[in-house]
Amino acid sequence: MRIIVQKFGGTSLAEPAVRLAAVKKVIEAIHRGFSPVMVVSAMGRSPQPYATDTLLSLLREIAQDVDVDPRERDLIMACGEIISTAVMAQLLKVMGIKAIALTGAQAGIVTTSEYGNARILRIDTDYIMHLLKEGYVPVVAGFQGAAEPVPPQVHGDITTLGRGGSDTTASALGAALNAERVEIYTDVDGVMTADPQIVSNAKVLPRLSYEEVSEMAHQGARVVHPRAIEIAMEYGVDVWVKNTRSDHPGSQITSYEELPFEEKERITAITNLGSIAYLHIGVQEEDKPYVEVEIYKMLGRLRVNAYLASMSNDRITFAVTRQNLWKVRRLLDSVVVPVLRDGKPRLYLFDTGSDRISFLIQREELSKLGDSAEVEVIPVEIMENTSLVSVIFSHPSLLQKVMVRMLSVLNEEDIPFIQIADSRLSASALLNESDTARAVRALHKEFGL
Amino acid sequence: MDKDFEKDRVITDVECKRGYACIKLKLKESRKEVGEILKSLAEANVHFTIPKIHQNTLNFVLPQEELNIAIQELKEMGYEETRCLSGCSLVTVYAPDMRNLFGVMVQILEVMLKKGAEVLQVGDSYNSVSCLIKEEKLEEIIPSLGEVFPQATLKCNLR
Numbered sequence: 001m002r003i004i005v006q007k008f009g010g011t012s013l014a015e016p017a018v019r020l021a022a023v024k025k026v027i028e029a030i031h032r033g034f035s036p037v038m039v040v041s042a043m044g045r046s047p048q049p050y051a052t053d054t055l056l057s058l059l060r061e062i063a064q065d066v067d068v069d070p071r072e073r074d075l076i077m078a079c080g081e082i083i084s085t086a087v088m089a090q091l092l093k094v095m096g097i098k099a100i101a102l103t104g105a106q107a108g109i110v111t112t113s114e115y116g117n118a119r120i121l122r123i124d125t126d127y128i129m130h131l132l133k134e135g136y137v138p139v140v141a142g143f144q145g146a147a148e149p150v151p152p153q154v155h156g157d158i159t160t161l162g163r164g165g166s167d168t169t170a171s172a173l174g175a176a177l178n179a180e181r182v183e184i185y186t187d188v189d190g191v192m193t194a195d196p197q198i199v200s201n202a203k204v205l206p207r208l209s210y211e212e213v214s215e216m217a218h219q220g221a222r223v224v225h226p227r228a229i230e231i232a233m234e235y236g237v238d239v240w241v242k243n244t245r246s247d248h249p250g251s252q253i254t255s256y257e258e259l260p261f262e263e264k265e266r267i268t269a270i271t272n273l274g275s276i277a278y279l280h281i282g283v284q285e286e287d288k289p290y291v292e293v294e295i296y297k298m299l300g301r302l303r304v305n306a307y308l309a310s311m312s313n314d315r316i317t318f319a320v321t322r323q324n325l326w327k328v329r330r331l332l333d334s335v336v337v338p339v340l341r342d343g344k345p346r347l348y349l350f351d352t353g354s355d356r357i358s359f360l361i362q363r364e365e366l367s368k369l370g371d372s373a374e375v376e377v378i379p380v381e382i383m384e385n386t387s388l389v390s391v392i393f394s395h396p397s398l399l400q401k402v403m404v405r406m407l408s409v410l411n412e413e414d415i416p417f418i419q420i421a422d423s424r425l426s427a428s429a430l431l432n433e434s435d436t437a438r439a440v441r442a443l444h445k446e447f448g449l
Numbered sequence: 450m451d452k453d454f455e456k457d458r459v460i461t462d463v464e465c466k467r468g469y470a471c472i473k474l475k476l477k478e479s480r481k482e483v484g485e486i487l488k489s490l491a492e493a494n495v496h497f498t499i500p501k502i503h504q505n506t507l508n509f510v511l512p513q514e515e516l517n518i519a520i521q522e523l524k525e526m527g528y529e530e531t532r533c534l535s536g537c538s539l540v541t542v543y544a545p546d547m548r549n550l551f552g553v554m555v556q557i558l559e560v561m562l563k564k565g566a567e568v569l570q571v572g573d574s575y576n577s578v579s580c581l582i583k584e585e586k587l588e589e590i591i592p593s594l595g596e597v598f599p600q601a602t603l604k605c606n607l608r
Contacts, residue, residue, distance in 0.1 A: 119458070297555045310570075422590075423572075
């Protein structure tokens with residue numbers, strides 16, 4: 001049996017016309033000799049009625065100041081996908097295809113019990129295999145599973161998989177069912193060489209390695225979720241990214257070894273990751289390691305990830321998402337980090353400039369300590385509007401050359417860079433957000449993409 | 450069929466590589482020079498990594514065997530005041546999705562602080578955090594990182 005898993009995202013299910021286009025993709029797969037398994041997301045995006053956020057608002061609206069229980073939050077969040085399964089199964093039946101709607105649990109997806117961010121532990125495929133042998137198209141709710149039942153429970157709680165959940169469902173089902181391929185349907189023709197909203201002549205990449213696409217996804221490209229790629233890579237499942245509304249062949253995501261010779265050392269794409277805040281905190285050189293540990297400890301407790309971290313003798317530098325900046329401001333504002341220096345406390349008092357009253361009160365209080373402690377006021381410099389522009393490549397040996405060309409283009413275009421960074425398959429520059437589009441376009445042209 | 454689909458979101462590997470050095474140099478006028486400096490180094494086959502800019506300085510890490518070539522190149526470009534540190538190791542911890550793991554950096558920094566190892570430079574990506582430290586600290590650091598990240602495979606030759 002040649003199994004294919006076809007996943008359709010929210011935009012591929014939002015309206016009747018596009019739902020029909022999705023069903024046609026399933027029928028085409030049957031005509032090509034495949035036994036399809038359809039994985040679906042919730043229909044549309046908020047404020048559409050069955051989108052996940054719309055459903056969640058039903059609970060939030062009851063009482064704004066009362067937290068929603070994670071168990072019930074997962075239960076309602078899972079409903080959007082379940083609605084999609086019933087609608088798509090009915091549509092397939094109307095088109096003369098035997099189909100059956102399945103929740104994640106009914107499809108055999110067993111997860112950990114971390115509500116909102118569960119991991120797939122295993123997939124019991126017996127029932128799906130039985131359905132496929134009977135000629136059914138199983139329509140599976142993405143983004144969800146069920147935890148193991150805890151006695152006296154008979155059935156485990158419904159859980160959701162967190163970001164990229166439906167892609168993860170598709171990829172894991174592909175691996176569990178030994179599918180020939182997984183197809184991820186979206187509203188673009190495939191993985192592009194740049195964001196087409198910035199670069200009008202961005203092209204579809206016919207093939208990419210798992211590593212290239214992971215790098216792209218982490219550096220801001222909206223492609224397949226990295227969790228799904230991780231599973232596909234582990235189990236050697238080929239993933240295709242395609243457009244529900246077109247017949248474009250799409251992009252194949254496969255192992256590096258499968259890439260043709262000319263693609264094994266190539267520049268792949270230009271990505272941009274916006275809404276980054278970059279922070280600088282100056283401290284005395286001798287105290288820096290202690291203060292640094294305290295700051296990272298506090299960030300960890302807040303579940304804020306710092307990246308683009310950098311070491312210099314007297315400055316602590318890192319980036320956070322702008323979404324998390326308010327938490328970081330609240331954390332650092334007027335916080336005091338004590339360091340014992342020659343038996344005498346040195347108190348670092350941070351000032352982000354956003355809460356003057358708290359800062360002045362705190363400083364006043366500390367001044368009462370007199371000579372028994374040394375108080376150092378540390379202004380925290382925050383660059384709120386930065387973005388990371390990256391050149392992605394397929395082999396680590398290209399790093400130095402790519403970095404040099406990237407900086408040369410930025411210089412020629414007179415685009416100032418705040419910081420530079422490298423990783424195994426990318427060279428990046430942190431820029432003012434207002435320069436992003438210009439930089440992406442210039443780099444796209446320079447690298448002949 | 451049962452398979453372990455998603456790995457635990459933990460640090461999976463700790464790797465150390467010996468034989469690194471780092472260079473810190475003061476820029477003459479502006480950051481525009483960084484491109485030219487790195488270009489000359491790349492043309493001389495210097496495999497720089499973790500480049501960082503701090504105000505008017507540029508830092509980077511390179512294989513120790515390329516240090517002399519790099520210094521020579523920089524001299525020829527008129528950068529006489531370079532500060533170099535050789536005998537370093539690059540310690541890297543890996544996780545499949547580092548950006549959804551919280552507190553990894555502090556766990557690493559705490560080990561370094563406790564063992565008196567100065568972190569000379571740090572680089573991070575979506576699946577790794579790398580720290581440059583002096584090589585003599587490696588034997589103390591690695592077992593401690595092993596204790597902090599018990600699920601990690603240690604890929605280090607401590608001799």
